[in-house]
Amino acid sequence: MTALLFELLDVEKSYELRGGGAAFRPGPKRRLRALDGVRLTVARGDSVALVGESGSGKSTLLRVLMGLTSPTDGRALYGGQDVTQLKGERRAAFQREVAMVYQDARGSLNPRLPVLDLIAEPIRHHKLRAGPAVRDRVLELLDQVGLPAATLKRYPSQLSGGQVRRVAIARALASEPLTIVADEAVSGLDVSTQAQLLNLLVELQRRMGLTLIFITHDLGVASFLCDQIAVMYLGRIVETGPTRAILERPAHPYTQALLNAQPRFFAPIAQPLQGEIPSPIDLPPGCRFAGRCPRAVPACREDDPALMPSGQGRAVACIRPLTAAA
Amino acid sequence: MSLQMSSSAVQATSRPLVELEDFSLWRQNRSVLDGLSFTLPKGQNLALVGESGAGKSTIGLALMGLLQSQGVKMAGRARFDGQDLVSLNARAWNGLRGRRLGMIFQDAGAALDPCFTIGHHLAFPLRRLLGLSSRQATERALALLESVGINDAKARLKAYPHELSGGMQQRVMIGIALACEPDLLIADEPTSALDVTIQAQIVRLIQDRVRMQGASCIFVLHDLALASQACERIVVLYAGQVMEAGLAEVVLGRSRHPYTQALKSCVIELDTAALEPPPGAAPSLDRMPSGCRFAPRCPRASERCTAEKPPLQGTEAHQIACWHPG
Numbered sequence A: 001m002t003a004l005l006f007e008l009l010d011v012e013k014s015y016e017l018r019g020g021g022a023a024f025r026p027g028p029k030r031r032l033r034a035l036d037g038v039r040l041t042v043a044r045g046d047s048v049a050l051v052g053e054s055g056s057g058k059s060t061l062l063r064v065l066m067g068l069t070s071p072t073d074g075r076a077l078y079g080g081q082d083v084t085q086l087k088g089e090r091r092a093a094f095q096r097e098v099a100m101v102y103q104d105a106r107g108s109l110n111p112r113l114p115v116l117d118l119i120a121e122p123i124r125h126h127k128l129r130a131g132p133a134v135r136d137r138v139l140e141l142l143d144q145v146g147l148p149a150a151t152l153k154r155y156p157s158q159l160s161g162g163q164v165r166r167v168a169i170a171r172a173l174a175s176e177p178l179t180i181v182a183d184e185a186v187s188g189l190d191v192s193t194q195a196q197l198l199n200l201l202v203e204l205q206r207r208m209g210l211t212l213i214f215i216t217h218d219l220g221v222a223s224f225l226c227d228q229i230a231v232m233y234l235g236r237i238v239e240t241g242p243t244r245a246i247l248e249r250p251a252h253p254y255t256q257a258l259l260n261a262q263p264r265f266f267a268p269i270a271q272p273l274q275g276e277i278p279s280p281i282d283l284p285p286g287c288r289f290a291g292r293c294p295r296a297v298p299a300c301r302e303d304d305p306a307l308m309p310s311g312q313g314r315a316v317a318c319i320r321p322l323t324a325a326a
Numbered sequence B: 001m002s003l004q005m006s007s008s009a010v011q012a013t014s015r016p017l018v019e020l021e022d023f024s025l026w027r028q029n030r031s032v033l034d035g036l037s038f039t040l041p042k043g044q045n046l047a048l049v050g051e052s053g054a055g056k057s058t059i060g061l062a063l064m065g066l067l068q069s070q071g072v073k074m075a076g077r078a079r080f081d082g083q084d085l086v087s088l089n090a091r092a093w094n095g096l097r098g099r100r101l102g103m104i105f106q107d108a109g110a111a112l113d114p115c116f117t118i119g120h121h122l123a124f125p126l127r128r129l130l131g132l133s134s135r136q137a138t139e140r141a142l143a144l145l146e147s148v149g150i151n152d153a154k155a156r157l158k159a160y161p162h163e164l165s166g167g168m169q170q171r172v173m174i175g176i177a178l179a180c181e182p183d184l185l186i187a188d189e190p191t192s193a194l195d196v197t198i199q200a201q202i203v204r205l206i207q208d209r210v211r212m213q214g215a216s217c218i219f220v221l222h223d224l225a226l227a228s229q230a231c232e233r234i235v236v237l238y239a240g241q242v243m244e245a246g247l248a249e250v251v252l253g254r255s256r257h258p259y260t261q262a263l264k265s266c267v268i269e270l271d272t273a274a275l276e277p278p279p280g281a282a283p284s285l286d287r288m289p290s291g292c293r294f295a296p297r298c299p300r301a302s303e304r305c306t307a308e309k310p311p312l313q314g315t316e317a318h319q320i321a322c323w324h325p326g
């Protein structure tokens, strides 16, 4: 049996919202549930794509997973231990083994440091190289992400959006991590740079058994890079399993909607889903997708479907799934 | 005028909204944009596509008058509605920016001030530029948030930027840019942080506005399929030069430039098993090749390519800068 690296056990994360203002309903404090009963396990060497609606809780899930915020309820474990409680050597090991690429690449880099220092910092911190070898290693990393050596002396403000994103990726690779947790790491990159980085990640997967947890909006990227996929909608995982199988025969109507909306050359732009996206603050009873779901029946608005295994490593939260994975 | 008049007839009678003629730009004496020429007729959309660092955002910022600083030099002509932008003074810029020209910036998270609420960000330009009262501005702000698909808009007006997901921040930026109903909207990667269903909704929203108000939009897009769906015209940039330009169905459907062809081969689809990006990386600003800037990476490059810069030749419908077009 492979050892589990990350475990999210029924994680809930909610935020208290500022109330007040005459326009607002008075009464109890309003809570926004960014994550609601999320279970996810990741073993060493796994590659998991997280896809789903904007605001569905993907970044929040990564923050909980990384111990950057504690769940309101449930537990987040790394190697069997509560990730927010890691101390001493275990904490240091975690920081060394797991690297994160943030969604806001520019915001995650210190604007006062040149690229050389930004990328050298984790190398020095983890004592992976010393002296002039540090600079050589930085040059090697820059080359891997397709940036010329002249980038060394530049500051983030002097770089284009895609260049900044590649610096953030080089920095994550610098600590020679076993796991990369990436939030939209390749979005906003031109397709040839993206292809170069995806090939690099696939090579690291093959060569070092890199574990990948990857948020992306591009289902093509998800299927190229990740064996597993988890589709999120309003704080829940609504479908999960092997990427290829799910994208070939989606079971959840939201997964199908995502596939329908994929851009296609010279086709008219997909008709957006009709209906209301419910507010994560006042969630309706029943399935959260019911208001926009073309397959919804009255029962969908009454019973909240749980994520149930449907065979072949797949699970879906829907009472009328499209394909019963036989 | 009859309503049935074809769009080409409209083009012939009215001058283009944007006209670049041999437009060049230098930062610290390093060439960033080199001899760009393209036109955008009123009521059409144009996509700038191409390698990271090619100068796409720089074009947008120059058209918004946000590069009028020391260290930046411009030459050639850039006209907006017949008015030359290169020689425009600060006063005249203030009349255009925000009112007739709007921009959605690439790094949405960084463009929002963390100290102000979303409501403030939206209402401020409405009050200052359109002279709305504070109540009117709040009402408009609410409507704008709803139009970009943000649920629970009322509560979100009181939120600070960090309380919104990345995609929501991006949609707020879109709302701000649309607020003053500009004649030209520059949308720099407007949907790169959005899931495909919301992306389709936003692109349709922008398209509808373009049709209804006879406005135009310059998109910076990396998704070539989306570019083919959203835009009539495409400009392919590499290292600050136009490689290929013209009608979308020609440039993306029957590409003849080796760079455009390389880009297309990097498009990732659900069943993509291998990616072969062009070898090497884009040149750095300090070391621009003297002939065709793509020559060091081009499979068709000859001696002439490295010696002589190929001119941009062809018709409005299809222009190519290449000595050996395919």
Ligand SMILES: Nc1ncnc2c1ncn2[C@@H]1O[C@H](COP(=O)(O)OP(=O)(O)OP(=O)(O)O)[C@@H](O)[C@H]1O
Residues within 6 Å of the ligand: A015, A032, A033, A034, A053, A054, A055, A056, A057, A058, A059, A060, A061, A103, A280, B162, B163, B164, B165, B166, B167, B168, B193, B194, B195
């Ligand atoms: N600090 C916070 N305070 C209040 N609400 C928050 C906070 N952080 C996130 N949220 C809310 O939690 C929900 C989930 O946000 P999250 O950033 O996880 O979404 P996401 O799936 O990453 O979306 P995107 O694809 O747009 O980045 C959103 O409704 C967001 O507004």
Ligand SMILES: Nc1ncnc2c1ncn2[C@@H]1O[C@H](COP(=O)(O)OP(=O)(O)OP(=O)(O)O)[C@@H](O)[C@H]1O
Residues within 6 Å of the ligand: A157, A158, A159, A160, A161, A162, A163, A188, A189, A190, B027, B032, B051, B052, B053, B054, B055, B056, B057, B058, B059, B106, B285
């Ligand atoms: N403030 C600056 N000072 C110096 N050089 C800069 C500055 N901003 C951008 N550049 C350089 O100008 C070139 C063009 O940058 P630009 O931001 O226009 O690229 P882009 O095509 O938008 O790329 P991306 O797809 O990565 O956003 C890049 O090589 C970049 O490094």
Ligand code: SF4
Residues within 6 Å of the ligand: B257, B258, B259, B292, B293, B294, B295, B296, B298, B299, B300, B301, B302, B305, B310, B321, B322, B323, B324, B325
């Ligand atoms: S001019 Fe030469 S090097 Fe440049 S794209 Fe054409 S064939 Fe390739």
Ligand SMILES: [Mg+2]
Residues within 6 Å of the ligand: A058, A059, A060, A103, A183, B165, B166, B167
């Ligand atoms: Mg996010």
Ligand SMILES: [Mg+2]
Residues within 6 Å of the ligand: A160, A161, A162, B056, B057, B058, B106, B188
């Ligand atoms: Mg850019």
